[in-house]
Amino acid sequence: MNNDDFLGYSPEDKHQLQLERLQSTLNRAFRQVSFHRQRMKAAGVEPGEIESAADVAKLPFLERADFNEHYPYELFAVPLRDIVRIHTAPGTSRNPTVSGYTAQDLSNWRHMTRRALSAASVSPSDILQIAFNPGLANWGRDFKDAAEDMGVSVIPNTWLSTDKQFMVLRDYKTTVLVTSPAFALQLAGYMHRMQVGPAALNLHTIIIAGEKISDERRKTIEEQAFVTCWLHYGLNEVPGPTIAFECKAHDGLHINEDHFLAEIIDPETTQVLPAGQAGELVLTTLTTRAFPLIRFRTGDKARIMEAPCPCGSPLARIEWFGQRTDDIMKVDGVNIHRQQVQNILEEALPVSAAQVNCRVKDDNGRNFLEIFLPMNEEFFSDEIKEIEKLLRKTEDRLREDLGVAVAIRLVEKGQSG
Amino acid sequence: MESMLRIRNLKCFYGRIMAVKGISLSVKQGEIIALIGANGAGKSTLMEAVSGILRAWTGEIVFEGKSLKGMDPPAVVRNGISLVPEGRLIFPPLSVYDNLRLGAYTRLRQRAKEEVEQSMEMVTSLFPILEERFNQPAGTLSGGEQQMLAIGRSLMAKPRLLLLDEPSMGLAPLIVEKIMEVLETLRRKGLTIVLVEQNALAALEAADRGYVFETGTVVLEGKADELLSDQNVKRAYLGKDYEEFDDEQR
Numbered sequence: 001m002n003n004d005d006f007l008g009y010s011p012e013d014k015h016q017l018q019l020e021r022l023q024s025t026l027n028r029a030f031r032q033v034s035f036h037r038q039r040m041k042a043a044g045v046e047p048g049e050i051e052s053a054a055d056v057a058k059l060p061f062l063e064r065a066d067f068n069e070h071y072p073y074e075l076f077a078v079p080l081r082d083i084v085r086i087h088t089a090p091g092t093s094r095n096p097t098v099s100g101y102t103a104q105d106l107s108n109w110r111h112m113t114r115r116a117l118s119a120a121s122v123s124p125s126d127i128l129q130i131a132f133n134p135g136l137a138n139w140g141r142d143f144k145d146a147a148e149d150m151g152v153s154v155i156p157n158t159w160l161s162t163d164k165q166f167m168v169l170r171d172y173k174t175t176v177l178v179t180s181p182a183f184a185l186q187l188a189g190y191m192h193r194m195q196v197g198p199a200a201l202n203l204h205t206i207i208i209a210g211e212k213i214s215d216e217r218r219k220t221i222e223e224q225a226f227v228t229c230w231l232h233y234g235l236n237e238v239p240g241p242t243i244a245f246e247c248k249a250h251d252g253l254h255i256n257e258d259h260f261l262a263e264i265i266d267p268e269t270t271q272v273l274p275a276g277q278a279g280e281l282v283l284t285t286l287t288t289r290a291f292p293l294i295r296f297r298t299g300d301k302a303r304i305m306e307a308p309c310p311c312g313s314p315l316a317r318i319e320w321f322g323q324r325t326d327d328i329m330k331v332d333g334v335n336i337h338r339q340q341v342q343n344i345l346e347e348a349l350p351v352s353a354a355q356v357n358c359r360v361k362d363d364n365g366r367n368f369l370e371i372f373l374p375m376n377e378e379f380f381s382d383e384i385k386e387i388e389k390l391l392r393k394t395e396d397r398l399r400e401d402l403g404v405a406v407a408i409r410l411v412e413k414g415q416s417g
Numbered sequence: 418m419e420s421m422l423r424i425r426n427l428k429c430f431y432g433r434i435m436a437v438k439g440i441s442l443s444v445k446q447g448e449i450i451a452l453i454g455a456n457g458a459g460k461s462t463l464m465e466a467v468s469g470i471l472r473a474w475t476g477e478i479v480f481e482g483k484s485l486k487g488m489d490p491p492a493v494v495r496n497g498i499s500l501v502p503e504g505r506l507i508f509p510p511l512s513v514y515d516n517l518r519l520g521a522y523t524r525l526r527q528r529a530k531e532e533v534e535q536s537m538e539m540v541t542s543l544f545p546i547l548e549e550r551f552n553q554p555a556g557t558l559s560g561g562e563q564q565m566l567a568i569g570r571s572l573m574a575k576p577r578l579l580l581l582d583e584p585s586m587g588l589a590p591l592i593v594e595k596i597m598e599v600l601e602t603l604r605r606k607g608l609t610i611v612l613v614e615q616n617a618l619a620a621l622e623a624a625d626r627g628y629v630f631e632t633g634t635v636v637l638e639g640k641a642d643e644l645l646s647d648q649n650v651k652r653a654y655l656g657k658d659y660e661e662f663d664d665e666q667r
Contacts, residue, residue: 010419013443019425020441020638027634047634048439051426082648104643
């Protein structure tokens with residue numbers, strides 16, 4: 001791929017570049033963000049003491065709750081007038097997560113996403129359709145920008161019914177689909193049921209983003225939809241979609257190590273685990289200007305694969321397990337924190353959050369959040385009609401705040417759905 | 418391609434004062450690298466450490482796979498690195514010709530007389546004006562000519578890596594442009610170049626990549642065109658520190 005010098009770097013040069021970028025990131029964060037400066041000081045460490053990638057273990061972690069506390073702009077490392085895009089994602093509790101991007105940040109995302117698309121053999125002759133849940137609208141933009149940059153014909157992310165998405169897929173001769181596992185599975189199921197043959201669609205590639213997919217389900221999709229699947233790993237709050245991506249070997253995901261430093265920690269003890277062991281993925285941004293992450297705990301379970309990839313790429317690989325090491329539920333790739341759901345419910349309804357249960361449910365290719373509320377006396381002080389109204393209003397509020405579909409079900413006390 | 422010059426965690430001291438506080442940077446064969454930032458940010462100190470003038474440093478400086486730790490300036494020159502110092506530091510009473518010959522001091526001692534002649538031809542074809550002024554005392558040259566002489570003198574040591582400290586200082590814009598063109602010519606001749614400049618615009622326009630220095634640290638690195646369009650660099654280029662600029666903003 002053009003201009004992607006980093007893929008030709010020797011291990012020595014790769015480490016050098018990572019060290020240079022790590023140090024300048026820490027210097028910027030220390031100077032520009034009082035949160036980072038205070039925490040480094042509290043931990044008794046200055047940026048100058050970080051002399052190798054392994055030294056990041058001396059630094060404190062950044063967690064999702066910190067985004068909430070420093071809402072909206074306190075974690076930005078550049079003046080607001082340098083920001084060209086502001087993005088909102090569901091937060092952990094009261095406040096949403098707000099991240100910003102400089103023009104250079106967006107250019108870096110285009111670079112990473114181009115690299116990931118190229119690895120999946122996407123080329124200018126392709127027609128690429130993006131079908132994400134509205135909660136992943138920012139990923140939709142990143143894929144669109146990168147693919148357009150490559151000269152690919154892009155059908156941008158639009159909120160369409162499943163039928164309409166299929167119509168576009170067929171009539172517009174889409175060759176590459178970027179979507180969630182649930183939608184890909186539904187497409188495959190639909191093609192299977194309708195006995196659609198390989199010649200009926202032009203589709204040859206599905207890029208699955210947002211959630212891990214099991215080998216078994218991937219096989220189903222590939223066989224029934226006559227495609228090759230490529231898995232991408234990203235974060236939907238900050239900063240973007242293609243942090244790691246599959247290559248032709250389809251064995252683990254290559255991390256964009258020129259932009260991210262990855263560590264694996266034990267989520268209980270928070271100690272860094274030896275190479276090859278599975279634990280929580282922790283990421284530090286190396287190039288981000290506006291919203292640097294320093295030792296950000298992703299909550300995703302992964303392990304760093306030690307063996308070099310047969311594809312020859314110098315980028316290290318992770319094995320992504322799909323499980324969470326925290327309290328987050330993934331709804332079509334959108335991270336939903338239980339605490340945030342509970343907070344909204346407590347504000348809107350006469351319930352105690354501790355009694356609320358929720359789960360992710362599949363509805364014909366689109367996941368939604370199903371919430372089970374135990375009925376109590378408070379509810380019955382009103383007419384049924386009023387209760388219904390209140391529940392629908394609460395669903396609307398949840399949908400707006402979380403960016404995913406929601407259904408609230410009333411259950412008898414003691415039932416959990 | 419392996420880096421030609423690799424610096425890791427460099428800390429430089431003037432007595433008890435740390436002027437460079439843990440800098441890592443790298444230069445690949447054939448690159449032009451710009452080090453930019455305000456006065457006192459540590460750029461020149463780093464050059465002094467690389468060229469062996471400043472010995473009080475910790476960390477790693479590796480050139481073509483060899484550590485420069487403990488090397489004195491002549492040894493550094495013999496290993497292929499020449500410095501064009503800030504303020505030129507030519508020898509004003511000596512003739513232009515003698516100034517140039519002094520640049521080949523380490524080679525003349527090795528009796529490489531013919532090769533030195535070749536270098537002299539290279540320098541005079543690069544800067545014909547110097548040949549015209551061969552017998553003139555160097556102190557009578559204009560600022561731009563003195564800078565050419567300083568660069569020419571450093572080339573007489575036949576370096577593979579050329580370090581230039583503020584080559585544009587005190588020169589008219591047209592002359593600065595000429596000097597930057599010379600650097601591009603030298604790169605085509607196979608030289609690798611590191612350039613320290615307060616004139617960030619001129620330096621980044623000539624460079625492939627750059628590092629932005631602030632109070633002894635690197636706060637930004639990247640491709641030159643990226644840095645040129647970066648708001649932070651525009652501020653550094655204006656000679657303002659982050660903090661000052663932010664005070665104005667809020």
